[in-house]
Amino acid sequence: MKLLVTGGAGFIGANFILYWMKYHPEDHVVNLDSLTYAGNLENLITIEKHPHYSFIHGNICDPVVVEKAMQGVNMVVHFAAESHVDRSIMEPAAFIETNVTGTQVLLDGAVKAGIERFHHISTDEVFGALSLEETKKFSETTAYNPRSPYAASKAGSDHLVRAYHTTFGLPVTITNCSNNFGPFQFPEKFIPLAITNLLEEKKIPVYGDGLYVRDWLYVEDHCRAIDVVLQKGKIGETYCVGGVTEDLPAGRQGISNIEVVKKILRLLGKDDAMIEYVKDRPGHDRRYAVDWTKINRELGWKPEHNFDEWLGKTVTWYKENVFWWKDVKSGAYTSYYKKQYGGDK
Ligand code: NAD
Numbered sequence: 423m424k425l426l427v428t429g430g431a432g433f434i435g436a437n438f439i440l441y442w443m444k445y446h447p448e449d450h451v452v453n454l455d456s457l458t459y460a461g462n463l464e465n466l467i468t469i470e471k472h473p474h475y476s477f478i479h480g481n482i483c484d485p486v487v488v489e490k491a492m493q494g495v496n497m498v499v500h501f502a503a504e505s506h507v508d509r510s511i512m513e514p515a516a517f518i519e520t521n522v523t524g525t526q527v528l529l530d531g532a533v534k535a536g537i538e539r540f541h542h543i544s545t546d547e548v549f550g551a552l553s554l555e556e557t558k559k560f561s562e563t564t565a566y567n568p569r570s571p572y573a574a575s576k577a578g579s580d581h582l583v584r585a586y587h588t589t590f591g592l593p594v595t596i597t598n599c600s601n602n603f604g605p606f607q608f609p610e611k612f613i614p615l616a617i618t619n620l621l622e623e624k625k626i627p628v629y630g631d632g633l634y635v636r637d638w639l640y641v642e643d644h645c646r647a648i649d650v651v652l653q654k655g656k657i658g659e660t661y662c663v664g665g666v667t668e669d670l671p672a673g674r675q676g677i678s679n680i681e682v683v684k685k686i687l688r689l690l691g692k693d694d695a696m697i698e699y700v701k702d703r704p705g706h707d708r709r710y711a712v713d714w715t716k717i718n719r720e721l722g723w724k725p726e727h728n729f730d731e732w733l734g735k736t737v738t739w740y741k742e743n744v745f746w747w748k749d750v751k752s753g754a755y756t757s758y759y760k761k762q763y764g765g766d767k
Pocket residue numbers: 428429430431432433434435454455456457458459460461462480481482483500501502503504505506520524543544545546576599600601602603608
């Protein structure tokens with residue numbers, strides 16, 4: 423089996439390639455990545471010389487590159503995207519280009535190459551926002567209501583993937599997952615930003631009142647969910663993938679950002695003085711929660727990594743891999759940070 427993974431130098435894509443090569447050593451993996459600010463080949467240093475792994479430096483929006491990359495490929499696992507909501511508010515154009523046009527170019531390439539499976543990685547953000555008062559969760563039947571340019575571009579890509587299934591008979595599957603956390607996450611996203619700021623004795627910027635809720639999924643659980651869908655998922659179907667929630671006290675709708683911050687402060691022995699409330703994100707979605715009953719019932723998957731324990735292990739990973747994030751936090755990232763937070767926080 424030969425897999426083409428797009429965006430494999432990014433956070434989830436790299437974790438997925440490492441996972442796949444560990445659990446499916448007989449397979450060949452081709453990684454197609456244009457190495458934007460979020461792509462980092464350091465993530466794959468342990469397998470870069472593996473005879474079953476190869477890397478193509480190229481853009482998914484380029485049909486010539488895509489056609490070449492798909493030669494001899496059985497399955498495409500499509501992660502490549504512009505993925506940060508705050509950047510999509512600053513500069514939406516790149517999100518439409520990569521997430522919508524790039525996906526369409528890949529789909530065309532997949533139809534031409536007769537790909538046996540095109541798996542598209544999407545997000546729960548396409549469903550919009552839940553309130554703190556309701557107990558509702560997002561599921562496969564929730565209507566789309568994207569509220570940021572990022573979410574709108576991912577919604578557009580989901581619609582295209584389904585349309586190519588209906589119109590051209592392309593064998594597709596989609597997963598819509600919640601917020602991932604774990605090793606190799608670029609430190610502009612909330613959890614690695616909080617951890618690395620504290621490790622640099624800088625404050626944690628908390629948007630608005632800090633009562634926003636995310637559904638946290640450990641990245642390895644996500645990789646296993648994709649594996650299960652690739653092995654047993656039904657063609658044309660969508661599966662929602664979310665994190666462990668059993669530890670929540672009754673009546674609680676999720677873990678708020680401020681609670682996440684406090685857990686990280688405790689893990690690193692810091693106090694609340696390191697919290698800095700900053701200007702809220704425009705159109706900030708209040709709450710996400712994912713109902714993963716369908717993938718559990720039909721394919722037997724469930725999240726296995728409990729949030730507190732794996733947040734602790736994630737903090738340890740960032741403590742032990744300072745060289746990794748120091749590198750990525752320098753350079754171009756510094757100017758983004760200044761623009762987003764207006765200073766050297
Ligand atoms: P990331 O930003 O860490 O990585 C994205 C990767 O895609 C990078 O390696 C980048 O270089 C590459 N890329 C970007 N534009 C490209 C292009 N035009 N051509 C080729 N490569 C390109 O993203 P991530 O957090 O790993 O997310 C991966 C996927 O999962 C995305 O599709 C995202 O929408 C989805 N997702 C992420 C989360 C999350 O919590 N991180 C949650 C739900 C869904």
